[in-house]
Amino acid sequence: MTWSLTGTYFESCNCEAVCPCIFLSPPTGEDCTVLIGWHINEGDDEGVSLSGLNIALAVHSPGHMATNQWRAAVYMDASASEAQNASLMKIFGGQAGGHPARLASHIGEIVGASSVPIEFSVNGGKHSLKIPEILDVEIEQIKGQGDGPITVAGHPLCIAPGFTSTLARSTKLSYSDHGMSWDLTEKSGQFSPFAYQSEQ
Numbered sequence: 001m002t003w004s005l006t007g008t009y010f011e012s013c014n015c016e017a018v019c020p021c022i023f024l025s026p027p028t029g030e031d032c033t034v035l036i037g038w039h040i041n042e043g044d045d046e047g048v049s050l051s052g053l054n055i056a057l058a059v060h061s062p063g064h065m066a067t068n069q070w071r072a073a074v075y076m077d078a079s080a081s082e083a084q085n086a087s088l089m090k091i092f093g094g095q096a097g098g099h100p101a102r103l104a105s106h107i108g109e110i111v112g113a114s115s116v117p118i119e120f121s122v123n124g125g126k127h128s129l130k131i132p133e134i135l136d137v138e139i140e141q142i143k144g145q146g147d148g149p150i151t152v153a154g155h156p157l158c159i160a161p162g163f164t165s166t167l168a169r170s171t172k173l174s175y176s177d178h179g180m181s182w183d184l185t186e187k188s189g190q191f192s193p194f195a196y197q198s199e200q
Contacts, residue, residue, distance in 0.1 A: 003043075005038075005091070005194070005195070006043070008122060009039070009159055009192065010191035011159060011189065011191075012035050012139050012189040013188050014033045014188075015029070015032065033060050035057070035137050035175060037056045037127075037137075038056075038120075040055075045087035045091065045096075053084060054118040055074070055092055056075040057072055058178075059072045059107075069108045073180070074114070075114055078117045078118070096198060099161060099196050111178040116132070125166070134175065138170065138171045139168040139190075140168055140169060141167070141168050142168055151167065152164070152167060160192045166191055166192060167189070168190055169186055
């Protein structure tokens, strides 16, 4: 089973910046809600091209994120073919190994998996993700010294290992589906490239 994905990801949660969960510390509130989006620039799963596709994950964790108690809703790109959708579900569902399997190990319950139109946008230090009538989130890079980026690397709870994350703050985050409803602004966010592949 040989596959590989490269692209851009971002996340936005209900913690204050910087999110303590990435350092295996408790969230700044009683629980954690996070929206994660991936855009695949180049991807292949045993001859099935996954380039250009998007995937999103909405997660609720009743406390510390470094558990196996996530309640997660999965959103697959509606433009994916049946074969592409099967590959995305296999990889991000953890059945194909690699880092997505480690992320999937935190999920205690999948509350839904839907094929939906996903609009993923990157404009400089701004990243956004939209799913009609479900999700609308945008984050913007936080300015650091000399107006440069603020970055973090080597954090143990990591969506994109091997890459330095740029810290951001949400300008909007609204989500409503599967009995979960969030409406937040000015909360934690981060983004970076990602690269996942099958284990050798």
